């Protein structure tokens with residue numbers, strides 16, 4: 001394949017994906033404003049304003065990122081940086097490792113101004129932010145150290161394997177990465193989460209009694225019920241189950257307990273339990289595995305094509321350049337896969353809502369959903385295309401009507 005042609009194709013794809021994302025944001029902005037017809041309540045006005053601010057911010061980030069990527073492509077900077085690294089470090093493995101870590105660090109640094117603006121300007125303006133500057137800085141440092149400690153050795157291992165058996169790397173990388181995500185799912189709550197948050201056992205009382213009673217009725221084995229100090233970062237609330245196998249740990253955000261009635265919190269737990277009982281967690285894990293298998297196989301095949309590296313300004317097959325070029329070429333397909341994944345998770349949300357209604361009553365899950373949506377200033381009138389592309393959870397109004405219409409067993 002012709003490298004120049006491929007480079008132009010990557011440029012066209014980068015521009016097209018960015019334009020498409022900005023257009024979707026703009027559609028959602030217009031759609032949300034339709035909620036302002038008549039004389040809307042103050043909360044609706046605030047939710048629309050929050051939606052508009054967030055979408056415009058997302059568009060700005062998309063345009064800036066695409067501009068940087070295009071500049072790198074047009075000026076051949078990827079290849080130049082790769083050659084610079086190759087010229088100053090001995091050994092292919094170390095060259096590749098340094099190049100990849102430098103790219104990851106570059107992306108991380110590029111993202112910091114956006115995170116600062118989102119946390120301390122947007123979220124603060126709408127009353128969500130609880131993050132102090134100190135927490136923000138410590139989070140970033142912990143993130144980078146943890147990332148380097150986990151990613152560094154894995155990358156090094158994979159790069160070494162690539163040197164030995166270049167044609168086998170795609171499936172070995174597939175196995176390695178899926179193993180790591182399984183391990184993270186298994187030990188994330190007990191090992192990684194405590195690095196960022198304080199977890200305390202839920203104290204004795206009505207909430208604990210009702211949760212335990214629900215679990216007993218459903219024959220559900222619990223190891224621990226934790227309360228997480230999420231309010232040190234944001235006032236938004238959530239809850240989740242974690243752990244692989246029969247025994248689970250529940251993590252409740254402290255803001256969930258603070259802003260909801262006991263029955264609403266138990267309703268939310270019934271929903272989370274539903275995800276597990278209905279096999280959603282397992283099926284999504286399998287789906288992601290299947291998708292990543294196809295992606296890695298495609299990458300293995302594409303890796304033999306030198307044009308991929310040459311399009312980015314490299315000479316001959318360079319694993320690291322091929323990886324970046326492949327990622328860019330693949331981005332529209334990735335977007336489509338995301339749409340499919342979101343469709344699946346939205347369907348699962350309805351299923352889990354029905355489960356919660358069956359085990360704990362419709363009224364509690366409905367009032368929890370309404371309160372969550374209002375507290376999080378969700379878009380009161382999202383655009384259907386935006387929902388299709390990005391919503392992992394259906395809009396609250398849809399979920400409530402789905403629960404209301406359901407005939408429970």
Ligand SMILES: [Zn+2]
Nearest residue numbers: 271275349352
């Ligand atoms: Zn859910």
